[in-house]
């Protein structure tokens with residue numbers, strides 16, 4: 001299967017797309033056609049464990065990787081030492097009225113991004129070999145909080161790679177910041193950047209399309225790549241857990257093969273929910289994709305009206321990993337629904353020039369056929385955390401709360417799978433406050449208080465953070481991202 005840029009150009013292999021990250025024309029790589037899973041095939045996936053399902057799904061998208069390679073990488077990425085639960089991505093019933101939680105936070109950094117970022121380094125180093133590149137890869141990451149740590153954890157110590165992470169100064173929870181600034185490893189660098197996530201992401205994207213910079217790096221034996229969800233290698237592992245969730249529901253006798261489910265996804269850069277769209281359009285019986293935003297609800301408006309308008313206030317919220325006004329992956333959906341790289345190019349030019357664009361009626365109708373959208377502000381999110389805990393005995397984080405809220409408003413008669421994207425212990429002060437407690441100043445004290453209040457244990461990797469030395473404390477301006485990357 002070949003991959004093309006959302007803005008046109010010649011097809012490349014999956015390995016090439018993964019090595020490049022962003023296409024040279026500034027577009028994102030997408031598969032030229034989608035695989036098609038039959039219901040029988042889906043039912044037989046249910047007989048496998050998570051890693052077996054992953055090999056089957058990935059092998060249909062990454063056709064230039066052998067089954068043997070994928071089996072090895074998947075076995076290493078989702079090993080028991082990294083993901084504690086037997087199911088890797090367990091599905092938990094909530095309340096008993098057909099709502100389920102897909103728990104994606106049991107990996108090494110306690111957020112769903114581990115699913116992609118434990119696998120990406122293995123796919124990327126193999127892709128370098130396949131494409132005959134003999135260079136050190138420099139991974140540049142702009143993070144709104146969780147990607148940075150997950151990428152550091154995935155790439156630390158991987159031979160032939162260096163990783164450089166930029167997070168918005170003051171834009172993450174202090175646990176998230178601490179996870180990054182204490183990262184061990186000789187091939188890692190972490191910077192706080194003034195401004196918000198969009199500024200950091202734009203700074204990084206600009207470097208990717210700077211041909212002169214790429215040439216200078218290349219002469220020094222380096223090649224740039226990305227671990228953000230603009231990289232296809234970041235997105236494709238996420239398709240797997242939608243198939244796996246469906247299999248878990250089949251195995252538990254909650255659905256029959258062919259029954260449709262709805263999924264609700266807390267959304268920022270549109271990567272996770274787009275993976276659900278790829279699963280649906282590869283044959284998985286998903287009826288509706290429910291796109292849940294926080295107060296930065298640019299996607300809610302887009303899905304409802306067809307106008308994407310980032311000219312609005314940017315809010316720092318209790319769900320920082322969704323504090324985004326430019327959702328990069330939407331571009332991929334636009335290509336698949338409009339079928340026209342020319343149109344996508346035009347919209348992206350408008351977005352760059354005026355901060356907004358409006359899609360045509362036909363494209364909007366196709367988007368609305370798959371997606372519903374809504375948002376929750378911090379107060380609604382907090383009310384949701386409290387309600388889920390008091391009524392269902394389920395403790396969720398601030399991002400998952402947004403999805404619960406929007407899922408509730410969009411229930412149909414289909415089973416609803418809500419994605420739980422982070423451990424509540426990553427945001428202990430906000431979660432504690434939502435439960436009606438006065439949160440202590442320190443995140444670590446708040447973690448202990450949250451355990452005392454709920455009986456839930458904090459993950460050891462988070463509890464131990466305050467014992468680790470801080471290695472990185474440099475704050476830079478967005479204009480200095482390029483110079484920082486060269487260090």
Ligand SMILES: *Cc1c(COP(=O)(O)O)cnc(C)c1O
Pocket residue numbers: 111112113146147229266267268269270271272273321322399400421422
């Ligand atoms: C990254 C993140 C999101 C948003 O996911 P996207 O793929 O960017 O839409 C939601 N919740 C958490 C906890 C995250 O880390």
